Amino acid sequence: MADLSLVPFILTVSAASLPLLLAATGELVVERSGVLNLGLEGMMLVGAVCGFIVQVEFGVSVLSLGAAWASGMLMAGLFGILALGLRTNQVATGLALTIFGTGLSALAGADYVGRTVEPLSRLGFPGADRFGWLGVFEQTFLFWFAVVMLLLVHVFLFRTRPGLVLRAVGESHDAAHALGYGVVRWRFGALLFGGGMSGLAGAYISLSYTPLWSEGLTAGRGWIALALVVFAAWVPWRLLLGTLLFGAISVLELYGQGLGIGVAPHFLAMLPYLATVAALALISGSVSGRRRRLEAPGSLARPFSPPG
């Protein structure tokens, strides 16, 4: 109970939410284009290990973030070749990507377990020490990047013509194809963006959140990010709400132990997952009430094969 002042609490929550927000923003764009990439966890892990290795070897954080972005994109490209090019089942391919990424990151990072790096520096504010609450805004570059990206994604999807096309591709690929838009090309682009964002999300964990590398570092955050996209009903600003909520729940687990809540920590640790299930049930609505279900992109997870 000692230091439960608001500023550190908010900082902890935002730190826990940030990887979810980054990954989920990318996945939201991907799913809006009609592709379900379940490989988030794998892409995040590969991004995390690549970012960490570059940081250990070169010590330039811009370089390591770039490496994380690029490695995430490579993984997403692999998914794209299979799911879009060879029209494989997206669920299975995404799972394969996660399993593959878990193994690959473990192999690549084997020599780096136990090494530490300087955490990403926080961008300070002049006068932040005078007004204590301004400390809330002392965040890493990635925090501001995530916030800006969320805004950009919102503007892109709902205020620009390419965003409209992307949504059209996701709603009905046959109609978009009939209008002459390259469905596969749009989806591939969205996938690459999602991959880059996941890579960054992973790198944030390995470079700032827990500045070290260990096998399976992301601990299921990729899956939570996936659930968050559903939770947000594919609307960017609700994503912010969802990530903060989930960040807060996962922090509650840490604080719960300190506060001496009479519940085994295991049950608090279950909370984010149970909350996701509950959110899924609430968001999806009843089977008979079809109105709310229509919010999902119409062509989600359906492989596209052009006619003719």
Added chain:
Amino acid sequence: MTRLRVEPRTSAPLSLHVAAFAVPVAATALLGSLVFLSFSISPLAGLHAFFVAPVSSAHGLSELLVKAAPLTLIGCGLALAFRSNTWNIGAEGQFTLGAIAGCGVALFAPWQDSALMLPAMILAALAAGAFWAGIVAWLRTRFAANEILSSLMLVYVAQFLLLWLVQGPWRDPDGFNFPETRLLQDAATLSPLLPGTRLHSGVLFVLPAAVCLWLILYRSLFGFQLRVVGAAPRAARFAGFSRARIIWLTLCLGGALAGLAGTLEVSGVIGQLVPRISPGYGFTAIIVAFLGGLHPLGVVAAALLVALTYLGAETAQILLGLPHAAAGIFQGLLLFTVLGGGFLRRYRVRVIPRAETATAGTAGTTKTAPSLSSPSSTITGTTKTAPSLSPSSSTTTAPSLSSSTITETTKTAAPLSSSSSSLSSTTTATETVTGKVTTKTTPSLSSSSSSSTTAGTTKTVTKTETDDG
């Protein structure tokens, strides 16, 4: 000037099915060698450590069976679910619940030394696995909650439950504070089949289970309904097959089998509950199911192969110092190549000479459609505009197609597609399923499902079958 055209296959010869198994294995070995090379490990040494060394002893072979048993049990159940388009990826959680339930019976049942112990444990495990999967089915059928995500989230819940039990209430009081239960008594332990190995009698469950599932899938009405629901949901709905019932049954059956695998693992291999009872069997079984072609008997063969990657990773850890998780690389690659190879099984890539392209391909090119309406007006419309677009865009050959499918109520589509000329009419396999099921409703069915037909190839686009509720 030629171009490539991708056409759906109506039927695949047996050789293709064999190739769809063999080619991915070879491709995985090749790609795995590249991965080894990139980490400056000799590919030969790597492949030897992964795929040869583990099975070059009797002990290794017995371990292979020990690892393949849970993979087969779970994989068979998942194959059934996947066949019906139900994506249960939470088998790991159902496995864990089965292990907890079986162990709970062993620890607390009043009939400690009786012969009833093992059957009771198995029954409890079946029920617990089915219950855990039943939650997913309930969420899916009652709330339309995506089963991929809900089943996965329950994996984590199950793992924390297990962790809580072994660290808290079920911890062995004489266990020096280690997070584990006491060792199971003899009556709750599966006897070893071969002395000196971990090969336990639970392995004997596996083949009968696989054969049973094969019988269910291919020799029962339920199996037929299940396959129709997966391959042609609209046809299934017209035929009156209950999607919700299929979801419930496939999920619970898969959950029960995963639970059984869990309790067999605890009772036959580990001998007590520990925090980590599975090296990811539930997830790996998904690979097994796909590698086995979603066919229960194929799953048996696939499980042996994938079990080898687990053993290989252990050997490679000892011989080459690779991390244990490297098994994931091979499992991921295997699934990639299997899925990618499926493309060749489902589609035929034809080289179209120029002359033929000119005659048959003109109407089928993609450029004809945009003339229909101005792009700006149609983008804003979503899904609903598509159906109204497509009938006018193409010379609709749906009536002739549906009539041919109606006549084709017998065994297979092969005579139909071979008798018709190579380009004029190719029906997809799913469409013939619909023909088989509901003769009377077929006209309405096929006219709606063949949304985009071109003069060149009549391709029924089964993707329009969006219903899953």
